[in-house]
Amino acid sequence: MKILPLALAQFIASYAATNMNVAISTIADDLGTTIAGVQTTITLFTLVMAALMVPGSKLTDIWGRRRCFVVGLAIYGAGALLAALAPGPGLLLVGYAVLEGVGSALMIPPIYILVTALATEKAQRARWFGMVSGAGGLGAAAGPLLGGLVTSAFSWRASFLLQVLVVAVIIVLARGLPKPQTHHQKFDLLGAVLSGAGMALIVFGLLRTTWWFALLGAAALGLFAWHIRRTENPLCNPKLFRDRTSNLGLGTQLIQWLVLQGTFFVLSVHLQQTEGLNAIETGLALLPATIGMLVTSALAGRLARKHPQNRLIRAGFLLTVAGTLLVPHGLFLIGAGIGIMLTASVNVVQSRWPDDEQADVSGVSRAVSNLGSSLGVALVGSVADQRAALMLLILFGATGFVLALFIRNDAAQPRG
Structure with a gap:
């Protein structure tokens, strides 16, 4: 089945983003580093993905979809092997954050482009998007439990x-x-540098609470926007940012992953550092959220066919905010809410654009999602108090709900 390798790749990339959380204390002790050091490595992993996802999507057009997908997998696998053998935090950062991040940036854009190309019928395409997004949600949900189980039974290296x-x-x-399928076109190196530097500086500034870096990052993104409007072969088509519905969908994607990664991180650190739980105990404590995401991710395709995407996104944010208010008793609601809306937001964004724009929009969509993951870890990691961190996540969840209110019922229809 052609969808299987695509879904598995999305699963493993999402799994890698959350499984480290439950082993933070174990990794820090084993490698002689600090919690902040491991947090930086986790943040950099998703940041490298975010910074390189749009360039990766452009290389998908230049190199070909399958070739880019396989090259990304090979780099990812090499990074995972290096991380498993790392004797210290430096090589862990190179293997996990850099090589796995680069590999993910190359292999993820082809996933969504291939789904669009292979699924020619609207119903089939919605079903396949649901399967791939569900696999991503499943990987993110299973990360804490499976990572905790493997770490406790063997080691974090396993x-x-x-x-x-x-x-x-x-x-x-x-x-x-x-x-x-390849296309002979120039690669926009300056656009890649500006977009990557902009996102990196913003996240690094938040991670280290250095606002000058964040301002420089915003300026770099402003230059990137100016550049792609004036170059002949831009890194991505500037018209992708002119569609109101697509922009709203991207905004909800960013906030969904910010809340997901931020919640898992702050709770994992609290359970290990304050409650003294080990990796498997931390994974079990987060099990209700895992179950919630598993249940709703499994139903994502069916829900997408029966209900308007905007209503699913709104319902997801409401459940997530309610669950965060009730932590630790509301973990199931958090997982269920995020599982409901992940697929819906992807459908809104991807379905707005024709096939010849899928490479660009796929890269932008994945970059935004991974930027949200990086921001989630960076922001909550900079807040010392758990309750204050959760209130910050509630505020973001409420913002996501407000954005979803402006998405129309026909949001998943192609642009006229």
């Missing part, structure tokens, strides 16, 4: 070796994907 094994299986399965 979790990276598991990723190597899964990646090898995906590469074998990828042989059934369509052969590469």
Whole structure:
């Protein structure tokens, strides 16, 4: 089945973003570093993905979809192997944050482009988007429990070796994907530098509470916006940012991943540092959220066919905010809410654009989601008090709900 390697790749990338949280204390002790050091590595992983996702989507057009997908998997697998063998925090950062981040930026954009190309019927495309997004939600949800189980039974290194094994299986399965289609065009190096630097500086500024870096990042993104409007072959088409519905969908995607990653991080640190729980106990404590995401992610495709996407996004934010208010008793609601709206937001964004724009919009969509993940860890990590961090996440969740109020019922329809 052609969707299987695509769904597995999205699963493993999402799993990698959350499984480290439950092993933070174990990794810090084993490698002789600090909680802040491990937090930085986790943040940089999603930040590298965010910074390189749009360039990765452009390389998908230049190199071909399957080739870019397989090259990304190979780099990702090499990074996971290096992280598993890392004797210190430096090589862990190179393997996990850099190589896995680069690999993800190359392999994830082709996933959504291939789904759009292979699923020609609207119903099939919605179902496949639901499967891929559900796999992403499943990976993010299973990360704490599976990561805790593997860490406690073996070691945190075994979790990276598991990723190597899964990646090898995906590469074998990828042989059934369509052969590469390439386009001869120039690569917008300046656009890649400006967009990547802008996102990196903003997240780094928040991570280190250095506002000058954040302001420089905003300026770099402003230059990027100016640049792509004036260059002949831009990194991404500037018209992607002129559609109101698509922009609203991107905004909800960013906030969903910010809340998801931020919640898992702040609760994982609290459970390990304050409650003294080990990796598997932390994973079990987060189990209600995992179950909530598993249940609603499994139903995502069916819900997307029966209900307007905007209502699903609104319902998801309401459940998530309610669950965060009730922490720790509201973990199931948090997971269920996020699981409901992940697929809906992807449908809103991807379905607004024709096939020839899917490479660009896929890169932008994934970059925004990973930027949200980076911001979630960076923001809550800079707040010392758990209650204050949760209130910050509630505020973001409420903002996401407000954005969803402006998304129309026909949001998943192509632009006229």
